[in-house]
Amino acid sequence: MQYIGINHDGGTWVAALNGPTVFPLAPATNFWADASGWQEKALALAADSETAQDESALDRSQVIEVPLVLPSARVICVGLNYRAHAAEGSFAVPEYPTLFGRWTASLSVGRVPAPVPGGEAGLDWEGEVAAYIGRRVESEDEVTAADAVFGYSTFNDLTARRAQKLTAQWTLGKNGDFTGPLGPLVSRDEVGDLRDGLQVRTRVNGTEVQNGNTRDMIFSVPAIISLISQTFTLHPGDVIATGTPDGVGYVRTPPWLLRAGDIVEVEIDRLGTLVTPIGEPSLRARA
Known part of the structure; x- marks a missing residue:
């Protein structure tokens, strides 16, 4: 699975990337608190187009990409x-x-x-x-x-x-x-x-x-x-x-x-x- 950081809902989120489609997953802090768990959700979203639609999938051209690194990260x-x-x-x-x-x-x-x-x-x-x-x-x-x-x-x-x-x-x-x-x-x-x-x-x-x-x-x-x-x-x-x-x-x-x-x-x-x-x-x- 691939991931990018995006400006979303007033902050930095981690989103799954499936070709040109972006699935916002969680604020970066939440994602890194349970990266393996969010990976399972990302795989499910990518595999289920109906669920992906429910999750407000975005086109990559519509988002502003940012580093998916926490400010506190080393x-x-x-x-x-x-x-x-x-x-x-x-x-x-x-x-x-x-x-x-x-x-x-x-x-x-x-x-x-x-x-x-x-x-x-x-x-x-x-x-x-x-x-x-x-x-x-x-x-x-x-x-x-x-x-x-x-x-x-x-x-x-x-x-x-x-x-x-x-x-x-x-x-x-x-x-x-x-x-x-x-x-x-x-x-x-x-x-x-x-x-x-x-x-x-x-x-x-x-x-x-x-x-x-x-x-x-x-x-x-x-x-x-x-x-x-x-x-x-x-x-x-x-x-x-x-x-x-x-x-x-x-x-x-x-x-x-x-x-x-x-x-x-x-x-x-x-x-x-x-x-x-x-x-x-x-x-x-x-x-």
């Missing part, structure tokens, strides 16, 4: 998690995952322009898979943590490289306004295990710039969840951005960065294609 990103990406930046393979945070205020959805921050020559692309936590996880081992994922989506960790490199900490460069677009969430049963391999491709204005596979990940999603849970508890609706393959723009000669008017696409097997236009700095006024 968005934990993993840097240097593909062997080829670590190598292209001349980094050693890390002993532990390199983790950093994104604030939910930086998140967005497909087709929403991402502005280039002032002072930046452009934004860099980082196509990747985002994993959504479906239950509470506290001090669990890797085997137990494997079933904590509710689903996955496309993600583009658009990065302000100048700001990122000002200090050893990456927070500033990883939290530009509207620089974290997410695609629809696809339930884990439709995606499978990332260790089996999903192709991750990124295109800029139609030119392919990244083509990697999740089999190249250094740390698996269960290993990352287990490590995090030893320090702090993960809650339903938390997000883990699992890292990007090689092919980013800043390592190229000369560097290639995204500027206003560019279109960047992230296409991932079983998850679809996320499209993000790049806009002018003035678009930050919406934040």
Whole structure:
């Protein structure tokens, strides 16, 4: 099943997506309190057109899409998690995952322009898979943590490289306004295990710039969840951005960065294609 966030009934709701049809399910807080239960209802709605009509099904073109992430959620990103990406930046393979945070205020959805921050020559692309936590996880081992994922989506960790490199900490460069677009969430049963391999491709204005596979990940999603849970508890609706393959723009000669008017696409097997236009700095006024 696929899910999107929508503006509905005065707030953010999670809705099931079945082709062009949207079924509003529940406010995001209610959904993440019982994601598995709402999945059962979503499957029933998709299978029963008469019930779907009773539930006020909408056309996707009629809704305003928003991230289906709670404001209180933790968005934990993993840097240097593909062997080829670590190598292209001349980094050693890390002993532990390199983790950093994104604030939910930086998140967005497909087709929403991402502005280039002032002072930046452009934004860099980082196509990747985002994993959504479906239950509470506290001090669990890797085997137990494997079933904590509710689903996955496309993600583009658009990065302000100048700001990122000002200090050893990456927070500033990883939290530009509207620089974290997410695609629809696809339930884990439709995606499978990332260790089996999903192709991750990124295109800029139609030119392919990244083509990697999740089999190249250094740390698996269960290993990352287990490590995090030893320090702090993960809650339903938390997000883990699992890292990007090689092919980013800043390592190229000369560097290639995204500027206003560019279109960047992230296409991932079983998850679809996320499209993000790049806009002018003035678009930050919406934040």
